[in-house]
Amino acid sequence: ETGVTQSPTHLIKTRGQQVTLRCSSQSGHNTVSWYQQALGQGPQFIFQYYREEENGRGNFPPRFSGLQFPNYSSELNVNALELDDSALYLCASSLYGGGPSTDTQYFGPGTRLTVL
Amino acid sequence: GESVGLHLPTLSVQEGDNSIINCAYSNSASDYFIWYKQESGKGPQFIIDIRSNMDKRQGQRVTVLLNKTVKHLSLQIAATQPGDSAVYFCAENMVNNNDMRFGAGTRLTVKP
Numbered sequence: 001e002t003g004v005t006q007s008p009t010h011l012i013k014t015r016g017q018q019v020t021l022r023c024s025s026q027s028g029h030n031t032v033s034w035y036q037q038a039l040g041q042g043p044q045f046i047f048q049y050y051r052e053e054e055n056g057r058g059n060f061p062p063r064f065s066g067l068q069f070p071n072y073s074s075e076l077n078v079n080a081l082e083l084d085d086s087a088l089y090l091c092a093s094s095l096y097g098g099g100p101s102t103d104t105q106y107f108g109p110g111t112r113l114t115v116l
Numbered sequence: 117g118e119s120v121g122l123h124l125p126t127l128s129v130q131e132g133d134n135s136i137i138n139c140a141y142s143n144s145a146s147d148y149f150i151w152y153k154q155e156s157g158k159g160p161q162f163i164i165d166i167r168s169n170m171d172k173r174q175g176q177r178v179t180v181l182l183n184k185t186v187k188h189l190s191l192q193i194a195a196t197q198p199g200d201s202a203v204y205f206c207a208e209n210m211v212n213n214n215d216m217r218f219g220a221g222t223r224l225t226v227k228p
Binding site: 002004033035041042043044045056058090092104105106107108109110 | 150152157158159160161162165205207215216217218219220221
């Protein structure tokens with residue numbers, strides 16, 4: 001177990017709705033990254049949060065947004081849900097030292113989102 | 117665009133044999149590589165990592181080899197066990213970039 005927790009485990013929404021997913025980072029970690037994993041594919045980087053600010057973003061539209069709180073936990077918000085947003089959403093925590101490379105990321109179990 | 121990929125989508129081995137999972141990357145600027153194991157219904161689990169200033173790193177029953185000349189990464193699992201059955205992903209982190217890129221994954225099946 002990594003100590004990274006995510007909630008909820010499963011979620012069903014309809015097209016056009018909004019969703020908020022939550023992540024608690026491993027103790028001692030200050031950075032949270034979010035990934036989308038479609039069935040049968042590798043995770044795709046959505047964005048990373050460090051010191052409560054976005055610290056890098058992948059190729060996802062603005063309707064994917066996030067927050068990081070002072071206790072380093074994080075939320076992923078997705079507005080105007082589309083059918084293609086159905087996926088496993090993973091968060092990973094790490095200890096970012098501010099150097100050129102991100103330190104090892106440890107993943108939570110994920111939230112399975114189904115959009116109908 | 118540049119990406120991380122895997123040579124084989126599936127690998128089936130006999131229990132006790134050694135397994136080798138391969139990965140090709142195309143971004144020579146990447147400086148950090150990681151192997152993850154993902155079991156059904158779970159998040160990716162860190163196995164081993166290697167930085168670009170190394171060409172080999174060993175863990176418990178696992179070895180990662182990095183060949184920067186041909187941009188190739190491999191994961192060797194010694195004495196493969198049924199519990200090793202999972203999808204294995206290689207991932208790369210590019211210098212000064214927090215975007216970790218994953219390959220599509222290789223499914224390892226261990227036959228008893």
